[in-house]
Amino acid sequence: MTAPLLAAEGLCVELGGKAILRDLSVNFPSGRFVALLGPNGAGKTTALKALAGLVPARGRVSIAGEALARISSRERARRIGYLPQGHAVHWPLTARDVVALGRYPHGVADPARLSKRDAEAVDCAMARTDCAHLAHQPVQTLSGGERARVMLARVLATEAAILLADEPTAALDPRHQLAVMDDLKGESRRGTLVIAVTHDIALAARMADEIVLLHDGRLVAQGSPEAVLTDANLAQIYGVTVARPIIDGQAALVPWALS
């Protein structure tokens, strides 16, 4: 049997003496779209960072059976693309220069001198997220939705086998939320393992292949949306009841009232 693409065993993270993540053990195959859910403070972002090797953690993370700790940071960056929250860009770089940063792990020093292969990856990523027309605009002048797409293109340009995205749909209008989730799902269909932290349980239920539900730094459930997003789990973890209207023959999930 081949090793899962990404696996964590007994992952624990403490920040300032407080346990944020407790004994998380999960594993994921390639080509899957995973939504990482949980209420505020559940440890979702920390879990994502620990999987990316960006916070000191106890336990073991491995990529295709190889321990993450033994992989150089450059190599790790080639294998795991990480999209942080907030989409900050501190200088008015052009959108294309920002996307070209996705090639940094592949040794691209200067976005003005991309090799043919690198330029291809950059253009392809921008085309997929529908932001090719923004290439020469400074990112500061872009709208929130446009910027989110540029940042997504940046992480796609790395062409990593694993893509971790922290709240990629936060602060976006419904159209852009759907577009970003569509892009992420499309990426998973190309064989990438995509794990996205989100608060949007409705979108997660509709689009994700698999849900990982965290609460208080612990894994509550992992499985298909139907198996994990049960009325009981949602009432217990989120404290809400949900309505499940049938739309296009599919049961949708709408947070409805406090439970």
Place this chain on the structure above:
Amino acid sequence: MTSGRGAILPAGPKAARLWLVPALLLLVGLLFLGSLAIGPVRLPVPELLAALSGRGKEAHRVILLELRLPRALLAVSIGFMLGLAGAAMQGLMRNPLAAPSLFGAPQSAAFAAVATIALGLNDTLSWGLPVAAILGAFLSVFLLVAIAGRNASLLLLILSGLAVSSLAGAGTALAMNLAANPFAALEIAFWLLGSLEDRSMRHVMLALPFILVASLLLFSQRGAFRALSLGEEAAASLGVAVGRLRFTVILGVAIGVGASVAVAGTIAFIGLVAPHLMRPLVNHDPARLLLPAGLAGAALLLAADIAVRIIPAQSDIKVGVLTSIIGVPFFLLLIVRQRKSLAGGMT
């Protein structure tokens, strides 16, 4: 590629880059020649060439080789260092207002140097002086980054910088206060003003190795500055060792600024002005900015050092005074331009 909105941008990045560095090199070259030619004794180009090739009047040769050449070399190397250090600090802090002089680095370097002079450990020509100045600068920048921390907000940076430079200023004042005689105090005071006058090749040899090392350290981090535009977390995820980057930049800035202060006193605001002027010309790319910022710094300091010789005054105006007089209003202008984002509690 050429969408309606994209078309309003000026010439593309490649076009901008091709002429920029050669143009700056030419400017620095011309100012360097000007710096050799201009002074109480004017040396027009033919005289210059004659003196350089070993012919010409003995007096001219002495003026050129022993007075003006060291001065011009120091202006080029220190100006370059200050411009580069400013660009590097701004890249590290991801903020256009970050400059070593705003954070008390030169002031701390000066304090450390003055303290060793006052204690009789150093004279103004010993190797101990740059070492002390470098330590002072390192401590101050280190302190600043330690206080401001990972997600340094501008407010925090400026406030901690103010505290550090006030402390260094108080320390310097104390050293002058306790100086053995009024002449020593006066000497320290003049040295603090920042000047390139009456420097010899020995000063050049004292500063140059440190400046070279510092420049190499800062240039070695080029690519990381660009990745850092996305924030420290994203940079780390791209494979940048952020902790090591921070240490390397602090070390580079401290070595460069410390060595500069050790031979020329405090010359402020080059590190703020030079990168700012160059930034739009490199499309705000913090990595591409380094070399032009250094060259612009060299040109600025050469120009300022020529200006203090031309401006008629009772006694010589110190070049450090001139850069401050030009630099502070410039700083204010920068603040006014950024008022909106600053008022919004920018990070």
